[in-house]
Amino acid sequence: MKLGHLVVAAVLTALAISRPVYAGGGSDNHMGQTMSQDQFNTLSDYADRAKRLTKEDKAKGKTLESLLAEDRAAVATLVKTLPLNCEVTDAIRSAEGPDTINGKKVDTITYEASCSNGMGYFLVTQEPEKPYGFSCFSVDATRQADIKAGRKPTAVCGLPASADMKKFAANILSKTGKTCTLKQYRYIGQNSANHTEFVEYACEDGKGYISVAGLPGANIPIHVETCAESASRGLPCKLSDNGAPAVSLKTFRDAMAEKKIACTADDSTTRLIGRENAQKRYVVEFQCHEQPGGLVAFIPLGDSTAPFETLDCAAAFKRGALCALPGNR
Structure with missing residues (x-):
């Protein structure tokens, strides 16, 4: 059932109501994959912990623990710059080397990071260009696609939390x-x-x-x-x-009938705008002859204990809910 285009409004949570817009093919092709093969190839010298400490580092009196502490500190700074929601729990510099960005040679450093929320990423610095990164999920999706296509599989996340x-x-x-x-x-x-x-x-x-x-x-x-x-x-x-x-569009109309709100609508004149973040009410637009100013209902279902509420489109707009059905514009 098509629920119409969802509108991100001030009172609503973007995560809760935005449709995913993918930059790629169907959902079985790791949609939205932004990594090129060349970018993955920069991870070909992926360094495990045993290789992180070089002879040069030892000559400078550094230890593996001190290097890893430096990596964690570098990534903690990097996630603030990106920005990224990641409290760094583990990190390692996994690759470095020159690359060509916009026709210019730049030095890149690739880190793998694990976060306290469970997520993991490869993060790349490329001064003076903006840093970027990939999640372990997208890295793994590309690897699986390589295997399926008979190509040499690329590197994957290797820290203990994501191996x-x-x-x-x-x-x-x-x-x-x-x-x-x-x-x-x-x-x-x-x-x-x-x-x-x-x-x-x-x-x-x-x-x-x-x-x-x-x-x-x-x-x-x-x-x-x-x-x-x-x-x-x-x-x-x-x-x-x-x-x-x-829930379905009919569920919302049934809720209106239960509250004895006069509004004769069908699927073509019922539109889910989204769901509130705090009060968890569904925000639904109706177009019907009984409500010449349009109607937006705030409908509590399931675990929501917030009150049922209706507004005309003008009042709803002030609350951040935008009417979009043809007869309500």
Whole structure:
């Protein structure tokens, strides 16, 4: 069921209502992959901890521990510059060397980082150009695509927290408070417009989730939705059977009828705008002859204990909810 174009408004959470806009092909092709093969090749000299301490470092009196401390400090500064939501728990300089950016030679340094929220990244500095980075999920997706295509697979994340991708994925769910014995995970893709990434998780008990995590350029916390919540805004799960929307457009009209609000509408004249972050009410636009000024309803469902509320489009606009149905403009 098409729920219409979602509008990001001031009172609503962008993560909760924005449709994922992918820069790439279908969801089974690691959509939104922004890494070129050349960029991945810079990781070909990926250094493990044993190789981090060179003879030159030893000659300067440095230890492996001091070098890793330097790496963590460098990455802690880098995530603030990007920006990126990552409290650095582990980091290592994994590659360095010259590259050509906009026709100019620049020196690049690539770090791998693990974060307290469970996420992991490759982060690249390239002074004086802007730094950039990739998540371990997208790196793994490219590796799997290489293997499927018969190409030599590229490097993958190798720090202890991310060396086993299934454990890595399960840990992210655990960090967000979800109880899940992970059966399978699927990299969905990226929203290049707001620097977010989508991953699906299927649990042994049949439950499923989709996470929305920030990429370099978005200092936002990880947000995890159930399959039902994600499907209600147009991004269904594919690995779980519980991906059907918990609510539908008819659910909203039924709520209106229960509250005895006069408004004769159908699917073409009912539009989900989004869902509030704090009060968890669904914000729904209706177009009907009984309400000449248009109607926006704030509908509490499920665990929301907030009050039911309706406004005309003019009043709703002042609250940050924009009417968009043809008859309400």
